[in-house]
Amino acid sequence: MDEARCKVLSRVVTSEELYIIDNVKSLVFCCDECGIELLPCSFLKDVNLRKPYFKTRKGVHHKQGCDAEGEAKIRSKGANTRLTSTEGFPVAYPNRFKLRKDDIAESEGVTDTSSPDSQRPNSTRDKDKSGANGRKSNYETTSFSSIVNQYFDFPHDRDRALSFEGIQGTTYADIFRQIRSTRGKQKYLIQGDKQKIYYASLPWKLSLEDNDRILINLSAGKWIIQEGKKVNERPYYLEVNFSNWPQRSKSKFLNDYKKTTELVRGTNRKAAIAFVGGQDTKDDYFRFTSIDRRLIAFKIFNDA
Known part of the structure; x- marks a missing residue:
């Protein structure tokens, strides 16, 4: 898998970030969809030949109804082609950003400690928020990195809706400027x-x-x-x-x-x-x- 939620950093981490994050072995990761533990692998750049990724423990499987691996394939496809259709974007994504105003203790130098309400909804918590087609609702985030990842990871879908506190614009394309x-x-x-x-x-x-x-x-x-x-x-x-x-x-x-x-x-x-x-x-x-x-x-x- 190419991403996992880090419980310490309180946000979704992409596999390539494992190269940058300090003390990876001390952090706890889980599937953002079903919550099972995920292990970071191949993150030592000078040692591992394979690029970083996340995996489950031996004999452990994702919970029934979890489509995290399917979403990983969608993200890979999104790097090269447009995914938005008449039915919308195929997976839930952050369409609202709000920076926390209160003072919060930093952990590992990261200030984003999102509350559950601002994190990506999981399959259990979001059951009653799914649309008629079964797709989970988009969500608010306090993680700036998550917004940046979405912009770069889906370059052909930058017309998706985004409300970013303090910036005028209604889409990712409006709010970002090269x-x-x-x-x-x-x-x-x-x-x-x-x-x-x-x-x-x-x-x-x-x-x-x-x-x-x-x-x-x-x-x-x-x-x-x-x-x-x-x-x-x-x-x-x-x-x-x-x-x-x-x-x-x-x-x-x-x-x-x-x-x-x-x-x-x-x-x-x-x-x-x-x-x-x-x-x-x-x-x-x-x-x-x-x-x-x-x-x-x-x-x-x-x-x-």
Whole structure:
């Protein structure tokens, strides 16, 4: 299986995240549909040849009526083709996001501790919420990573409905915006004048922390031809100020940034960073800032 709910992090974790999450062996995972225990496998990048996945214990099977494995096949198909039909999207997905306002203790540096009402409904809890066709209802989440995963994992279905607190728009396509390079002789490109979920791929070279902040260079920027090669002369960048971050959150962020970049270096895959924020349209058009440390996520993808 390609995903499981982590009880400690209180959210669904994709298999590729096992490369990034610290202390995987200390975490407890379960099927998001029927609740049985799932074991993380093949997550040691330098040791395992197979990509990460989740499996049941020997002799243990998913509960009757659980279609988690069927949904895994749907997600795999969704990477390459559109799944939405006249009957809607084939599986339940988060169509509402709301950030928790109350102070919550961090666990493993993750602040998302979704309540049961904001988590994905399981087959038992959602029996009376299924439609006439038996499909479970869409649901609200407090996990920013879940929203980012949906956008990248189903690139042909970004017109699905999404309500995101604090951002105008009614679909995933409305609420996300890719940071793009300048074109031709443009000195800069205004693209972040409204609060959105902005994202861009990351170059292989890491940016370094300096004086309690980091300026993360993005692959988008002002590209020129120099000595016969394309060079990003002026990259767009995300400025992250750590001055008010808990030390644990800062360490986790920098660790995730490093691990995500290392995973794609030398491959044909890309690493992206997604965040809620905007562009500096007064002092430096190449500068982006985020509004909340809980609204930044890294993602490995094939094509944005």
